[in-house]
Amino acid sequence: MRILIVEDDDRIAKPLAEYLRRQHHIVDITNDGLEGWEWSKSGLYEIILLDLMLPKLDGITLCQRLRAASSNALILMLTARDTTGDKIIGLDAGADDYLIKPFDLKELAARIRALARRSQEIRPPILIHGEMQLNPATQQVTYAGNTLSLTPKEYMILEYFLRNPNQVLTRSAILDKLWEFDKSSGEQTIKTHITNLRNKLRAAGSSEDFIESIYGIGYRLCQK
Numbered sequence: 001m002r003i004l005i006v007e008d009d010d011r012i013a014k015p016l017a018e019y020l021r022r023q024h025h026i027v028d029i030t031n032d033g034l035e036g037w038e039w040s041k042s043g044l045y046e047i048i049l050l051d052l053m054l055p056k057l058d059g060i061t062l063c064q065r066l067r068a069a070s071s072n073a074l075i076l077m078l079t080a081r082d083t084t085g086d087k088i089i090g091l092d093a094g095a096d097d098y099l100i101k102p103f104d105l106k107e108l109a110a111r112i113r114a115l116a117r118r119s120q121e122i123r124p125p126i127l128i129h130g131e132m133q134l135n136p137a138t139q140q141v142t143y144a145g146n147t148l149s150l151t152p153k154e155y156m157i158l159e160y161f162l163r164n165p166n167q168v169l170t171r172s173a174i175l176d177k178l179w180e181f182d183k184s185s186g187e188q189t190i191k192t193h194i195t196n197l198r199n200k201l202r203a204a205g206s207s208e209d210f211i212e213s214i215y216g217i218g219y220r221l222c223q224k
Helices: 010-022 033-040 059-068 084-092 105-121 152-163 171-178 187-204
Strands: 002-006 026-030 047-051 074-079 097-100 127-129 132-135 140-143 211-214 218-221
Touching (some): 002 010, 010 026, 026 033, 033 047, 059 074, 074 084, 132 152, 152 171, 152 187, 171 187, 187 211
Parallel strands (some): 002 047, 074 097
Antiparallel strands (some): 127 132
16 A cells, blocks of 8 residues: 655654555655645555644644545554543644554554455455455465465566556556655666566466557556
């Protein structure tokens, strides 16, 4: 999942981001509410971890703006305020969950998984395309019954294609979706990962390029 952390305390934001990255999430960090608003308008983020007390734009106002803009991002508020009234204000502003600082990272990860399960109502639990199956819950991928051993980035790319089976995805769109904004990567990186994916699929029994190149534009799944 792509996650945005809007938190002005680096002692919290940086360890949290590293923990989530180890769980194969794409994580961006911003330190003020106004920049959080600008970044969140991209529509790239599935979950936003939002501090309540932020410079330039507070978390409650940012949450209200996101909901007024019909953002579908799941919002988990992180705050030192632990009164019932503060929780009600946050939830009424549009937050999906509320976690009190200091918090345990394992509990946070469990809250994120719980939020992600809510989206399964509109997203199929297992993605299927031909003989390919990808289970987001276990991050297991099989082709014709054969399990594929994928790197975290290969898995993310494949999941992105399976969630957009009829779209041509440009290399720039893949970079925007699956690479953090502060990480420098170029289109050659995408080509390398696509090549590796194709090779692993062939080894699992695919007789054709499961991901086809659209000359001068990008890639898409082969149409079945």
